[in-house]
Amino acid sequence: MRFxxxxxxxxxxxxxxxxxxxxxxxxxxxxxxxxxxxxDSSIPIIAMKFSFQGVGSKTDSLEKQGLARLxxxxxxxxxxxxxxxxxxxxxxxxxxxxxxxxxRDNFSGNVKTLTRNKDKAFELLKLALTKPRFDEEPLxxxxxxxxxxxxxxxxxxxxxxxxxxNDVIFKDHPYALNSGGTLSSIDNISQDDxxxxxxxxxxxxxxxxxxxxxxxxxxxxxxxxxxxGMPIVETAKSKKFDLKNxxxxxxxxxxxxxTIIEISQKGVSRKDDDYHAAKLMNFILGExxxxxxxxxxxxxxxxxxxxxxxxFREYDETNALHISTSTVNESASEMLALINDEWEKMxxxxxxxxxxxxxxxxxxxxxxxxxxxxxxxASILRSLQLDELPIDYLDARKEKLNKVSLQEVQNASxxxxxxxxxxxxxxxxPQGFEKAEIITKLPNIE
Amino acid sequence: xxxxxxxxxxxxxxxxxxxxxxxxxxxxxxxSYMLDxxxxxxxxxxxRAPVITHMIWYRVGAADELRGQSGIAHFLEHLMFxxxxxxxLGDLKSGEFSKIIRSxxxxxxxxxxxxxxxxxxxxxSDEIERVMTMEAxxxxxxxxxxxxxxxxxxxxxxxxxxxxxxxxxAQMSEQMREALFPNHPYAIPIIGWMHEIEGxxxxxxxxxxxxxxxxxxxxxxxxxxxxxxxxxxxxxxTYGIVKRGDIPNRARTKSPPFIAKTSIILEHSSIKEPxxxxxxxxxxxxxNKQESLALEVLxxxxxxxxxxxxxxxxxxxxxxxxxxxxxxxxASWNDGTLSIAATPSSYDKMGDLKSAINxxxxxxxxxxxxxxxxxxSITRMQSEAIYARDSLSGPAMxxxxxxxxxxxLDDVENxxxxxxxxxxxxxxxxxRKYLNPDAPYKNPPIDGLLLPKIDEVKK
Numbered sequence: 001m002r003f004x005x006x007x008x009x010x011x012x013x014x015x016x017x018x019x020x021x022x023x024x025x026x027x028x029x030x031x032x033x034x035x036x037x038x039x040d041s042s043i044p045i046i047a048m049k050f051s052f053q054g055v056g057s058k059t060d061s062l063e064k065q066g067l068a069r070l071x072x073x074x075x076x077x078x079x080x081x082x083x084x085x086x087x088x089x090x091x092x093x094x095x096x097x098x099x100x101x102x103x104r105d106n107f108s109g110n111v112k113t114l115t116r117n118k119d120k121a122f123e124l125l126k127l128a129l130t131k132p133r134f135d136e137e138p139l140x141x142x143x144x145x146x147x148x149x150x151x152x153x154x155x156x157x158x159x160x161x162x163x164x165x166n167d168v169i170f171k172d173h174p175y176a177l178n179s180g181g182t183l184s185s186i187d188n189i190s191q192d193d194x195x196x197x198x199x200x201x202x203x204x205x206x207x208x209x210x211x212x213x214x215x216x217x218x219x220x221x222x223x224x225x226x227x228x229g230m231p232i233v234e235t236a237k238s239k240k241f242d243l244k245n246x247x248x249x250x251x252x253x254x255x256x257x258x259t260i261i262e263i264s265q266k267g268v269s270r271k272d273d274d275y276h277a278a279k280l281m282n283f284i285l286g287e288x289x290x291x292x293x294x295x296x297x298x299x300x301x302x303x304x305x306x307x308x309x310x311x312f313r314e315y316d317e318t319n320a321l322h323i324s325t326s327t328v329n330e331s332a333s334e335m336l337a338l339i340n341d342e343w344e345k346m347x348x349x350x351x352x353x354x355x356x357x358x359x360x361x362x363x364x365x366x367x368x369x370x371x372x373x374x375x376x377x378a379s380i381l382r383s384l385q386l387d388e389l390p391i392d393y394l395d396a397r398k399e400k401l402n403k404v405s406l407q408e409v410q411n412a413s414x415x416x417x418x419x420x421x422x423x424x425x426x427x428x429x430p431q432g433f434e435k436a437e438i439i440t441k442l443p444n445i446e
Numbered sequence: 447x448x449x450x451x452x453x454x455x456x457x458x459x460x461x462x463x464x465x466x467x468x469x470x471x472x473x474x475x476x477x478s479y480m481l482d483x484x485x486x487x488x489x490x491x492x493x494r495a496p497v498i499t500h501m502i503w504y505r506v507g508a509a510d511e512l513r514g515q516s517g518i519a520h521f522l523e524h525l526m527f528x529x530x531x532x533x534x535l536g537d538l539k540s541g542e543f544s545k546i547i548r549s550x551x552x553x554x555x556x557x558x559x560x561x562x563x564x565x566x567x568x569x570x571s572d573e574i575e576r577v578m579t580m581e582a583x584x585x586x587x588x589x590x591x592x593x594x595x596x597x598x599x600x601x602x603x604x605x606x607x608x609x610x611x612x613x614x615x616a617q618m619s620e621q622m623r624e625a626l627f628p629n630h631p632y633a634i635p636i637i638g639w640m641h642e643i644e645g646x647x648x649x650x651x652x653x654x655x656x657x658x659x660x661x662x663x664x665x666x667x668x669x670x671x672x673x674x675x676x677x678x679x680x681x682x683x684t685y686g687i688v689k690r691g692d693i694p695n696r697a698r699t700k701s702p703p704f705i706a707k708t709s710i711i712l713e714h715s716s717i718k719e720p721x722x723x724x725x726x727x728x729x730x731x732x733x734n735k736q737e738s739l740a741l742e743v744l745x746x747x748x749x750x751x752x753x754x755x756x757x758x759x760x761x762x763x764x765x766x767x768x769x770x771x772x773x774x775x776x777a778s779w780n781d782g783t784l785s786i787a788a789t790p791s792s793y794d795k796m797g798d799l800k801s802a803i804n805x806x807x808x809x810x811x812x813x814x815x816x817x818x819x820x821x822x823s824i825t826r827m828q829s830e831a832i833y834a835r836d837s838l839s840g841p842a843m844x845x846x847x848x849x850x851x852x853x854x855l856d857d858v859e860n861x862x863x864x865x866x867x868x869x870x871x872x873x874x875x876x877x878r879k880y881l882n883p884d885a886p887y888k889n890p891p892i893d894g895l896l897l898p899k900i901d902e903v904k905k
């Protein structure tokens with residue numbers, strides 16, 4: 001059987017699906033709702049991941065920070081005639097995963113079900129999307145849980161550093177708000193606010209990824225059934241902005257043995273011509289974990305940390321390159337000097353041919369590892385669409401990466417890496433930072 | 447994070463997530479082989495993507511360390527990436543192992559527990575032979591320069607600061623465990639006490655390695671796009687040439703029965719939200735299979751999610767907690783643990799919270815569970831098995847930690863039928879025996895109270 005298939009691929013490579021990385025179909029319903037689908041009936045599971053673009057926490061107001069988050073927490077707490085416990089009881093007894101979450105940009109949903117329970121799963125999804133109850137009891141329970149989460153996080157230095165980082169690098173932009181709400185803003189949110197928020201969700205904002213045991217025809221009908229009744233809602237156009245407070249260092253003193261270090265500088269857009277060169281450059285610099293230059297110099301050679309990573313974050317309205325690490329208080333300034341050195345080295349010299357070859361080999365070869373479960377395939381289908389990439393991108397990606405030259409990597413380094421622009425957040429009790437701006441109170445907590 | 451330590455939290459996924467699908471089916475249809483040198487080889491075929499997960503599990507962990515040498519098992523796990531020499535399986539320089547895996551498009555890592563140490567790679571199925579050759583090469587061929595030893599010690603001290611010393615919750619957990627296992631090696635933290643990590647000598651770590659790392663003290667699990675025959679044949683050519691070791695018997699000291707109830711109280715200036723924790727010693731799957739199955743169902747009914755008894759009663763109805771969860775860790779060589787964690791709805795509700803948990807337990811002990819609760823729970827757990835197959839590394843994880851802690855492959859494969867055999871009576875009996883607030887079993891549970899500094903609490 002395997003032998004025959006192989007022959008077929010060789011004989012008819014252009015018409016066989018077997019030469020495609022992933023056989024993605026675009027399914028369009030009668031009313032025009034689109035989804036990307038990878039059909040796989042080898043396991044009786046269906047996963048659906050979708051996002052309403054532009055309706056994330058950036059739509060929150062200062063007084064009601066946390067509204068989008070609270071809506072995502074309560075939309076699966078009862079819908080239609082079903083109250084919270086009844087709704088949750090069906091989900092649990094039929095082993096259906098159905099929940100919502102938010103990012104700064106998007107409001108997203110996630111459904112996973114066994115094929116045999118699919119009717120119930122999608123019926124409940126439709127109910128949650130179209131007739132959420134937002135009852136007083138689950139709302140107040142979720143408010144309490146969120147306030148409790150905020151207070152618990154106040155003993156987590158990494159969380160504190162992230163809170164300060166978001167506040168300073170996104171200053172004066174809605175991204176700077178606390179997406180999880182503040183202790184007082186959560187109390188400002190009413191049932192009516194949730195109902196108003198719900199009206200912001202429109203079918204025109206949707207991107208949908210589906211994987212597993214479902215056919216294109218069946219999905220097409222299902223799309224109309226679940227989402228067809230939702231309204232069309234215009235959202236504000238996103239406007240690009242540059243990260244704020246570059247070149248500054250902030251210190252939040254905490255009596256702990258280690259200093260948490262979070263650094264940010266401008267990143268690169270997914271649509272940028274240099275994107276693949278930048279991705280390879282950063283893989284060599286700090287994304288790969290073991291083997292990356294930061295990890296080699298700082299952990300392997302000097303034992304200064306348990307881990308150091310650099311990674312890109314792309315938002316609708318800006319982009320960032322972050323570095324995360326921690327070290328014993330006494331070594332914090334040495335650590336920063338070493339990071340600066342690596343930045344300079346990367347800009348000043350080309351990476352070696354072996355470094356580039358290995359980076360390409362990893363970024364190309366590891367892709368199948370992210371496609372090993374039904375949910376992870378649905379996730380990739382959604383993110384390809386969120387990034388506005390073509391449906392054959394996974395096939396084209398290999399060539400795009402392969403043709404990046406040493407010179408292009410260096411060009412990307414020179415264009416992107418900028419140690420003068422670092423915004424540095426320190427949480428702990430480091431020495432030698434007399435010039436740092438001292439943070440006395442965590443922003444947007446109370 | 448790299449070189450992760452498996453903590454109890456990781457087992458949350460373990461205990462109730464490997465339920466098989468249809469009663470007659472085996473969960474993973476794994477194939478098992480035995481090499482002449484004593485290495486067990488288990489293969490789960492899964493041809494959905496052209497990739498594999500390859501894991502080697504050693505039957506040695508933190509609880510096998512000599513007194514005064516805490517952290518040695520975990521230290522060794524780090525050093526295994528620092529170079530190897532083998533005349534037939536090849537040499538690798540420090541750091542080269544992971545770099546090669548990465549350059550082949552794969553990921554690798556390792557973790558240490560009380561009872562085992564495991565190393566794994568996820569990678570294209572075309573590279574399986576290379577991976578097996580490299581992993582077999584370091585089974586007895588670890589070869590590290592002395593300077594690597596001292597710089598890695600610094601890394602581990604940073605790891606301890608990051609995981610434990612920066613975090614009052616982790617510090618409290620460490621002390622609770624110390625109290626729960628008097629005179630038993632489970633009392634010692636996996637990462638080790640700072641002063642003992644600092645004092646570890648090169649020779650001590652190497653002698654630990656020589657004593658325990660051998661094919662007859664390990665299990666190989668491969669899942670993914672391979673066949674059983676292919677892996678067995680490759681294993682003979684790679685692992686097969688590694689010599690058997692003389693493995694000492696596990697002789698672990700036992701805890702005497704204690705009678706006093708113990709509470710660990712930590713008032714900490716960075717804590718703004720109090721936390722209640724309680725941990726019981728209960729049987730592991732190896733110690734008592736049927737009781738362990740009953741505890742899995744009990745955990746699901748009492749503490750599993752938004753419609754469980756504890757959540758319904760304490761969070762929704764009585765509003766004395768904002769969150770509560772229960773987790774049972776059955777994958778353990780000696781006693782397993784069952785833990786409850788809850789956040790009181792306000793600082794002064796801590797006492798009520800404890801009483802309410804005890805009241806729920808008494809209700810369970812006196813009245814048991816209902817027919818509906820039992821039936822629904824078993825159906826749920828069986829559905830989980832289908833989900834368990836929907837993963838590359840998940841099956842290798844589940845088989846690995848089950849077998850290495852003394853369960854058989856049949857125990858894993860027949861889990862669906864076995865869980866169906868749990869009765870209401872068994873659940874009630876397990877609750878009465880192990881969770882009775884009025885008559886604690888041999889070693890009473892430890893309560894942990896993590897509190898804000900009292901003068902900082904707004905009254």
